Amino acid sequence: MGQASPGCMCTRSKSRRFTRVALIAATIVLVLSQGRLILSAKAEAEADLSRAPPLAISDQEAEPTPAWTNFCQQRPAECSPDRSEPEAISLTPDIWLTLATVNARVNTAIKPLSDQEHWGVVDRWDYPDDGYGDCEDIQLLKRKLLIEAGLPRRALRMTVVLDRAWAGHAC
Numbered sequence: 190m191g192q193a194s195p196g197c198m199c200t201r202s203k204s205r206r207f208t209r210v211a212l213i214a215a216t217i218v219l220v221l222s223q224g225r226l227i228l229s230a231k232a233e234a235e236a237d238l239s240r241a242p243p244l245a246i247s248d249q250e251a252e253p254t255p256a257w258t259n260f261c262q263q264r265p266a267e268c269s270p271d272r273s274e275p276e277a278i279s280l281t282p283d284i285w286l287t288l289a290t291v292n293a294r295v296n297t298a299i300k301p302l303s304d305q306e307h308w309g310v311v312d313r314w315d316y317p318d319d320g321y322g323d324c325e326d327i328q329l330l331k332r333k334l335l336i337e338a339g340l341p342r343r344a345l346r347m348t349v350v351l352d353r354a355w356a357g358h359a360c
Contacts, residue, residue, distance in 0.1 A: 254349060256325070260314040267333075274341035284340070291334045299327050325349070325359035 253261075261268035278284065302321040304313045316333065317326040325347070332345050349359050 254312065254314075256312040256314040260329075270343035271341075272343070274343040276343055278341065278344045287335065287338050287340070291331050291338065295327055295331050295334065299330065301327075328359045 298320065299317045300321050301323060303323050304310055307313075307321050307323070308315075314325050314329060315322070316330055322330070328347055332342075332347065335345055336342050347359055349357050352358055
C-alpha cells in the first residue's frame with residue numbers, strides 16, 4: 190500500500206472517532222480469537238463498509254510501510270514477536286479495563302500533529318515522547334503500554350487503513 194500516514198492529521202474530534210474505531214478493531218481481534226463477535230461493532234463496521242468506495246482486490250501480499258520498516262530497524266526488539274506468546278487472547282473484563290485505561294491515558298496525553306509539522310518528513314513512525322504525534326505514533330505508544338501491562342506483543346496487531354478521503358490511518 191506504500192506510505193499511508195501522510196493524511197493522518199487527526200483533530201480532536203477525528204482523533205476520538207479513529208480511537209473508537211481502533212478500540213473496536215482491537216476488541217474484534219481479541220474477541221474473534223474465541224469465535225465470538227460483538228454484534229454492535231459488527232453492525233457498525235458493516236454500515237461503514239457499505240458506504241466505502243469499491244476496493245481493488247489483489248492476490249499479492251501487502252508490504253509494510255517504509256516508515257514501519259525504518260522503525261523496526263531502529264528498534265528490532267519491538268518488531269520481533271516471541272513465537273511462544275499466544276497469537277490471540279480472550280477479551281476478559283480485566284483486559285477490557287486495561288484497553289480502556291491505556292486508550293484514555295494516551296488520548297489525553299498526546300496532541301495530534303502530522304509528521305510533516307512535527308519532523309519535517311512525510312511519514313515517520315516513532316513514539317510520541319515529546320507529547321506530539323500522529324495516529325501511528327499514538328498507536329505505537331498504546332501498543333507499548335499494553336505490552337508493559339502484560340498483553341502479549343504477538344497478539345497486538347496494527348494495521349494501516351484508508352479513510353473515505355483516501356488518507357492513511359493506523360489502527
